[in-house]
Each structure stands twice: as C-alpha cells, then as structure tokens.
Amino acid sequence: MTGRPQPPGSWLRGTFLARLDTDTRGELLRLGTSRTISAGASFITQGMHGSDVFLLRAPTGPRAAFAKVSGVMANGSETLLAIRVAGDVVGEGAMFHADGTRSATVTACADIAVQSIARDTFLGFLSTYPKAYFALCALISECRDFANRRRLDFAAYSVKARLARVIFELLTVHGVPHGHGKKLGIELSQEELGKLVGAKPDSARDAMRRLRAEGLVQVRYRGVSAPDLDALLAAAEMD
C-alpha cells in the first residue's frame, strides 16, 4: 500500500499519461478522436466486441474525471472492479484478447472527455514507443495487484477492515490533502465502496457507520476523508 511517484505536468500520479515523457505523451494525444461522455453513461460494455482503446481526458464539468470498471454476473449481481481516473487508459483488454471481447463495463462517473484510438493505431504507437508499452504493462500489472489484494482481503478480513484497507489505498493513490489527513478526490458512495470489497449494501453501511463512529473516516455526500491516515492504517491491519 505505498504511494506512487509524483506525475510530471498536470496528469494524476500513477496514470498512464503521467508515466510518459512529454514528447511521447504529445504523440499519443494527437491520435484518435475526442468526445464527451456524460456522467452515468457506459462507453465499454462487458461481453461486447470492441477494438478501440480509450484515454480518459479532462473533466468537462466541475467534478473530477473518473470512471468505474464493473463486472456483472449472470444472476445480476454487480461488482466494482476498479476506479480509473483522467490520464488512465481503458479498453486495452480487448486489444490483447484474441476474440476482442470486453472483460468489464466502464461507466463515466462525471462528464468526461474521452479519446478513442483504434486498436491498430494504438498498437502502432506502442511499437514506436517501447517505453509506453512498458508503462502500459506496469499499469496492467498494478491493476492485477489491486484486484489480488481485494481477493486476499476478502478471504482474510471483516467488511470493516476490508473497507478501511481499500479506503486507505484509494486515499494513498487518489487522495488530496485535507486537514491533517486526506480526502478522496473522487466521489464514491458507501454502496460503491462496498462493491469494491465484495460487501452487500447493508454490511457496507454498517461497517462504514462503525468506521465513522471510531473517527477513522468522515463521509460527506459521497466524499470520503480520513483525518488520520496512520489510525486508518492501524484499523486496516487489525481484525
């Protein structure tokens, strides 16, 4: 659960665009076409075929640009797999899959500009800029590590500790300074946080109530903050 290096320029740290040097990033940003996706709209659908890769660009409204990656099971149950923010790339999965099937659904959580790049164009870019290819590999590997941690947490910890652990990790990666602690720069409901750790809505609400009662997290209209990250980490490691 360590922090990521500070980004060059204005791209959020740890994102694909932040990992590229200025020239390479400039080349990438020239590719494809840009469009706005409205909050709540899905632009990648699980199970569908697709070949474009999408770069999440700037917000087109006041809210931070981010998107949810979710998976839906045949029985209708939905799990939140990951959060992607401006500067990240999504849709690279189908580019590598032999049959081009989308592995998950990606939904905009705020009005965001998205740049879609055709598969062959993106592959051409990666072969011209090997450092970008390695940056993409590192990102995919980190996504796998995040997913593995959720799976390990599920086997080892209570809902309360799982929530403390994922909130700590999200604050470490996406948090902005807030008093002596940090605030999540993206808006996630308690139910969505619960879905990230495989908790049912009632259990997630109950566990969040306990974290709030212990003063470990504060929740204000989908904004989650932690006044003391060390205390949250201690709660995240005990169960």
Ligand SMILES: Nc1ncnc2c1ncn2[C@@H]1O[C@@H]2COP(=O)(O)O[C@H]2[C@H]1O
């Ligand atoms: N566990 C995950 N973590 C982060 N991103 C994911 C995860 N699973 C799927 N995705 C993204 O969601 C996209 C769904 O379509 P693709 O399979 O083309 O590419 C996938 C990735 O970009």
